[in-house]
Amino acid sequence: MFILDLKLCTGCRRCEVACSFYHFKLFSRKYSRIKVVKIEEIGIDAPVFCIQCKEKYCLNNCPQKALYTGDYGEITVDVKKCNGCNLCSLYCPIGAIEIIDGYPILCDLCQGNPECIKVCNTGALKIDENKKKAVSLHLNKFIMKKSPEEKRYNYIKKISKELRNKWKNRIMKENLCSDIQVND
Amino acid sequence: MFGYTGKRLIIDLTEHTYKVENIEESLLLSSIGGRGLNSVTLFNRLKPQTEPLSPESILLFGIGPLTGTCLPASARFTVSGKSPLTGILGDGNAGGHWASELKFAGFDQISISGKSNKWIYLFIFNGKVEFRNAEYLKGKDIFETTTLIRKELKDNSIQISAIGPASENLVKFGSISCNLTRIAARTGMGTIMGSKKLKAIALKGDIPVKIKHPDKFLKLSQLLDKKIESHPEFGRRKKMGTTMLISQLNKIGILPTNHFQNGINDYSDKISGETLSEKFNVKNKACFNCNLPCSRYFFTGEVEGEGPEYETLCGFTSRIGQKDLHFALKMNDYVNRMGLDSITLTEIIGWAMECIQKGILSFSDFDNLNLVWGNKKAIFELTRKIVYREGVGDILAEGVKKASEYFGKDSEKLALHVKGLEIICGDPRGIKGYGLTYAISSRGADHLRAEPFFELTCNKKEAKKRFGYEEAADRLEETGKPELVNYTEKIALLCDSITMCKNIGLCMDILDIQTCAELLNYGTGLNFNPSKLYETAEHIINIEREFNLREGLKPEEDTLPERFIKEPLKNGKSAGHTVNIKKMVDRYYEIKGWKK
Numbered sequence A: 001m002f003i004l005d006l007k008l009c010t011g012c013r014r015c016e017v018a019c020s021f022y023h024f025k026l027f028s029r030k031y032s033r034i035k036v037v038k039i040e041e042i043g044i045d046a047p048v049f050c051i052q053c054k055e056k057y058c059l060n061n062c063p064q065k066a067l068y069t070g071d072y073g074e075i076t077v078d079v080k081k082c083n084g085c086n087l088c089s090l091y092c093p094i095g096a097i098e099i100i101d102g103y104p105i106l107c108d109l110c111q112g113n114p115e116c117i118k119v120c121n122t123g124a125l126k127i128d129e130n131k132k133k134a135v136s137l138h139l140n141k142f143i144m145k146k147s148p149e150e151k152r153y154n155y156i157k158k159i160s161k162e163l164r165n166k167w168k169n170r171i172m173k174e175n176l177c178s179d180i181q182v183n184d
Numbered sequence B: 001m002f003g004y005t006g007k008r009l010i011i012d013l014t015e016h017t018y019k020v021e022n023i024e025e026s027l028l029l030s031s032i033g034g035r036g037l038n039s040v041t042l043f044n045r046l047k048p049q050t051e052p053l054s055p056e057s058i059l060l061f062g063i064g065p066l067t068g069t070c071l072p073a074s075a076r077f078t079v080s081g082k083s084p085l086t087g088i089l090g091d092g093n094a095g096g097h098w099a100s101e102l103k104f105a106g107f108d109q110i111s112i113s114g115k116s117n118k119w120i121y122l123f124i125f126n127g128k129v130e131f132r133n134a135e136y137l138k139g140k141d142i143f144e145t146t147t148l149i150r151k152e153l154k155d156n157s158i159q160i161s162a163i164g165p166a167s168e169n170l171v172k173f174g175s176i177s178c179n180l181t182r183i184a185a186r187t188g189m190g191t192i193m194g195s196k197k198l199k200a201i202a203l204k205g206d207i208p209v210k211i212k213h214p215d216k217f218l219k220l221s222q223l224l225d226k227k228i229e230s231h232p233e234f235g236r237r238k239k240m241g242t243t244m245l246i247s248q249l250n251k252i253g254i255l256p257t258n259h260f261q262n263g264i265n266d267y268s269d270k271i272s273g274e275t276l277s278e279k280f281n282v283k284n285k286a287c288f289n290c291n292l293p294c295s296r297y298f299f300t301g302e303v304e305g306e307g308p309e310y311e312t313l314c315g316f317t318s319r320i321g322q323k324d325l326h327f328a329l330k331m332n333d334y335v336n337r338m339g340l341d342s343i344t345l346t347e348i349i350g351w352a353m354e355c356i357q358k359g360i361l362s363f364s365d366f367d368n369l370n371l372v373w374g375n376k377k378a379i380f381e382l383t384r385k386i387v388y389r390e391g392v393g394d395i396l397a398e399g400v401k402k403a404s405e406y407f408g409k410d411s412e413k414l415a416l417h418v419k420g421l422e423i424i425c426g427d428p429r430g431i432k433g434y435g436l437t438y439a440i441s442s443r444g445a446d447h448l449r450a451e452p453f454f455e456l457t458c459n460k461k462e463a464k465k466r467f468g469y470e471e472a473a474d475r476l477e478e479t480g481k482p483e484l485v486n487y488t489e490k491i492a493l494l495c496d497s498i499t500m501c502k503n504i505g506l507c508m509d510i511l512d513i514q515t516c517a518e519l520l521n522y523g524t525g526l527n528f529n530p531s532k533l534y535e536t537a538e539h540i541i542n543i544e545r546e547f548n549l550r551e552g553l554k555p556e557e558d559t560l561p562e563r564f565i566k567e568p569l570k571n572g573k574s575a576g577h578t579v580n581i582k583k584m585v586d587r588y589y590e591i592k593g594w595k596k
Helices: A014-024 A087-091 A115-119 A148-159 A161-174 B025-031 B034-045 B098-105 B142-152 B186-195 B214-229 B234-251 B273-279 B310-315 B325-338 B342-357 B376-387 B400-407 B432-440 B460-467 B481-498 B502-507 B513-524 B530-550 B562-566 B581-592
Strands: A002-004 A035-039 A044-048 A067-069 A075-077 A098-100 A103-105 A125-127 B007-012 B017-022 B059-063 B077-082 B089-094 B109-113 B120-125 B128-133 B159-162 B176-178 B182-184 B198-204 B281-285 B295-299 B304-306
Touching (some): A014 A035, A035 A148, A044 A148, A115 A125, A161 B295, B025 B034, B034 B077, B034 B530, B059 B098, B077 B182, B077 B186, B089 B186, B089 B530, B142 B159, B176 B186, B234 B295, B273 B281, B273 B295, B304 B325, B310 B342, B325 B342, B342 B376, B460 B481, B481 B513, B481 B581
Parallel strands (some): B007 B109, B120 B198
Antiparallel strands (some): A098 A103, B059 B109, B077 B089, B159 B176, B281 B295
């Protein structure tokens, strides 16, 4: 399991590049199991990947029972059982699974030694040594109607509020520029 | 193909049609990509004496063979055409995430000609092109345009390069921006887009990039990763990016102050990269696959955004005698949104202020704006007038050369440009190699054609070894500089062609010809050998020269504005110096075998 530190993510997408290269020997966001969302107008960058949520909507809604939990806690696909129906992707609240070339692809934790973490030199992505409890994700019909790209965007926008508030508070507290009004 | 897509997209905006051409292997070997491929294509395909803003004019977007791969800092694009500002070769170069997306969308180059009858934008997806209505985007700034297109296409991951109102209004130094604030600004390439009624190019691609020798390529890329991360400048560049130069240049007396009347000032600590970083920066930002995130996001509560880089920061502060950092950030935001070259713009403002200071021109020449050093209201208002070509803005929108010719009264002597392109913020009197670069650069007064950073290293031993003269490592010497520039202009060309960031490839001395050849060979599988690569770079530089001569450039234009030749700097660590430009240019011609 990873820890993501939003303020350290530069949006360089080295994690994407490393992921697709490690798994497929090519460079492509499409084939990457981690995808960076860049919300440029508010200065936010962050990767989205399977966080092995508490609910495991994908696994629990798979009609073929083709998804199971692997040795490192990752969600794994049994390609013999999977018929590419796309339900897992629809059920993922954050757009971390997509059907590519007929099968779902999602973070497989690289046998416990993730390539993305090796190339993240800012510390935005780290291994969670303390193995925190699984995070709970909310899902509803509104979210299910969105494309994976839109889900990722909405998810990051939501979790970025805290950091944006920190930036605002810092400016107000330190009174760095007395003639400035803080806009919401 | 490996590395390359091998495809060129040809757009006809008059007919709203497109076709895809294969790019021959021989052309790729002789022009590499990015700027090289663009310059050669422009030379071959643009009819001589074409009016830059006519439908026949061609605008080229080029990326490198290794763009979109794991090679660090290599996802830049070059946009080239005949400059509406200078009438010779024009190009701009930007990082961000647009270049890599062009590769994923299936192309090495886009060639655009014709003129649309109404405003449109292009949406390029996996090799296919849609011509989409942009009438509703007319007048919108670059931020609004980018956000609205992403909303319309319901995909925030779409990469967009766009122009702002300045280019729509055919201000001659309009820029093209991707990722909101990644800007190809020099020489008015955005203006060409504006003349064609092309508001933006949106990209999305799923086509993977494959490379010939993945393991060797990965290993070499990782080696470069390490070289970058262990470089002594890594930390400083990450903290401040190019804004670190404010205090550095002030220390050595070449920080343009009050329009190059001084090379030093007593308020640089208030506007420096250090101060910006401590007061307002909240995080780092990076271009595609770069491990040196030298871009910074600032947040003041009133204004926020990426940048500024050194040129814009210096341009809106000491160059025009303006001491308020926060105001400079607001102007950075404004020009980013409106889409114009901050170097050209702040030269115009500085020139106007000096003309008034010296009594050559008066306030009434500038619509009664109070253009005294650092006057914020006048700076903003003049900029706005230029963007909308209102009043005197209509004249200034032509650039400092034409504007000064219009006003006359010897104000031309204070217009600091080479070949019509306004000079950057580095006083050549204290960096002689840069002075030579401004003079001989194929796009006018600009440092990026050679970026002879080596002259600031004081590494005499290495200078002797590489260039034959110890003086090449001494910024105040003219000896050895033609030799230095002759070498670094090739590394710069290679950087622009493969397309690596010159801050990393050149200033941090990461890329040499041997490494470049290895990267190209492992990546593309084509046979680029190091000795041939040096010749290829020379060949492309000569083609750019031929292009300019064909468009009417005269060798005597390879010089500097009179100020730098005749007026010694008064204070600071470069005091007493002028540039003996003729001596350096003559030697440079000799090395190149160019005719006078």
